Amino acid sequence: MIETSRILLDSEEIHSRLTREGVGCPLFYAESIDSTNDWAKRDAAEGAVDGSVYLADFQSAGKGRRGRVWKSPEGTSISMSILLRPEIPADKISMLTLIMGLSAAQGMKRVTGLDVGIKWPNDVVSRGRKLCGILTEANASVEYVVIGIGINCNMEAFPEEISSIATSLKLETGKAVSREEVTAEILKAFYRNYGEFLRTCSIAGDVKRAYEELLVNRNQEVRVLDPKGEYTGISEGINELGELLVKRTDNGQVEAVYSGEVSVRGIYGYV
Ligand code: BTN
Numbered sequence: 001m002i003e004t005s006r007i008l009l010d011s012e013e014i015h016s017r018l019t020r021e022g023v024g025c026p027l028f029y030a031e032s033i034d035s036t037n038d039w040a041k042r043d044a045a046e047g048a049v050d051g052s053v054y055l056a057d058f059q060s061a062g063k064g065r066r067g068r069v070w071k072s073p074e075g076t077s078i079s080m081s082i083l084l085r086p087e088i089p090a091d092k093i094s095m096l097t098l099i100m101g102l103s104a105a106q107g108m109k110r111v112t113g114l115d116v117g118i119k120w121p122n123d124v125v126s127r128g129r130k131l132c133g134i135l136t137e138a139n140a141s142v143e144y145v146v147i148g149i150g151i152n153c154n155m156e157a158f159p160e161e162i163s164s165i166a167t168s169l170k171l172e173t174g175k176a177v178s179r180e181e182v183t184a185e186i187l188k189a190f191y192r193n194y195g196e197f198l199r200t201c202s203i204a205g206d207v208k209r210a211y212e213e214l215l216v217n218r219n220q221e222v223r224v225l226d227p228k229g230e231y232t233g234i235s236e237g238i239n240e241l242g243e244l245l246v247k248r249t250d251n252g253q254v255e256a257v258y259s260g261e262v263s264v265r266g267i268y269g270y271v
Contacts, residue, residue, distance in 0.1 A: 009029065011027055011029035011055055013184075014055070014183050015027050018187060021188055026051070030055075030056045030057075033058075036056050037137055038063075039081065040083040040146040040148075041137065050083070050084055050085040051082070054080065054081045056072075064150075065133070070133060071159075075154070076155045077154075077155065078153055080149050080150075081147065082100075082190065083144055084144065085143065088201055092241075093145055094136065094258075095241065095242040098242040100136070100190060101124060102189070102211045103187075105117070106214075107184075107188070108151075110189075111182050112172070112182075117216035120238070131172070132151040133149070134148065135147075151183075153170065154170040154179070155171070156168070156171065193210075202241065208238065212238060217244070217264065218235060218237055220235055221233070225263040232250075233255070243258050
């Protein structure tokens with residue numbers, strides 16, 4: 001049984017798990033930081049290298065998408081950001097979020113055996129509830145990209161306002177999981193998938209197949225919350241840009257839904 005309260009993340013263990021598998025990224029750890037994304041961005045401005053990883057046990061100003069606050073309880077969650085310097089056009093950056101979503105799902109599944117899925121574009125879910133959140137940021141000239149991920153590992157409960165849509169690996173498996181193992185497996189999967197992505201600058205081949213296998217929205221009825229007008233349809237998978245293909249119920253046309261513009265919900269709820 002792993003004791004989960006107030007035990008610090010062992011970054012040396014993560015490092016050795018990675019080097020054993022030939023993944024040699026610089027790993028930085030802080031017990032407490034404002035936000036690992038902001039930390040990575042500050043370091044990027046000072047010349048930190050491609051592939052650097054920033055990990056913290058506690059974030060005092062964790063950021064979520066759309067300006068929301070992201071809470072990362074000490075001892076039970078993982079807050080991690082990866083700094084990348086990819087030579088890709090700005091319009092391809094959102095695809096990195098899907099690559100991280102896939103890697104997180106693969107890493108969590110490998111460690112826990114859970115039947116996790118991906119709610120497009122990048123939420124990893126179990127039984128319809130969210131296990132992690134991903135926030136990707138880049139500077140204006142795209143000299144670097146920071147992908148931040150917050151993973152719900154060993155929480156035993158969530159605040160009431162999110163308890164119907166959030167869960168943790170511990171709640172799903174019934175036992176505590178090693179945060180070091182989860183972190184290392186996600187990073188291993190990420191560098192593998194990211195390498196494939198860089199080769200083609202698209203989500204193709206095995207990466208696309210793996211993503212679609214885990215896509216919980218696939219062949220499901222979805223509601224597309226497009227600011228230009230909501231519609232429903234059947235989601236058919238993704239294209240090589242990572243856009244969700246939705247066959248509209250009203251006119252049978254297949255729309256490619258871009259993640260920056262719209263949200264997609266299940267017909268009866270979040271997934
Ligand atoms: C979401 O709103 O779903 C995205 C949440 C992203 C949270 C992570 S935790 C690590 C990194 N640092 C941050 O400040 N945010 C991201």
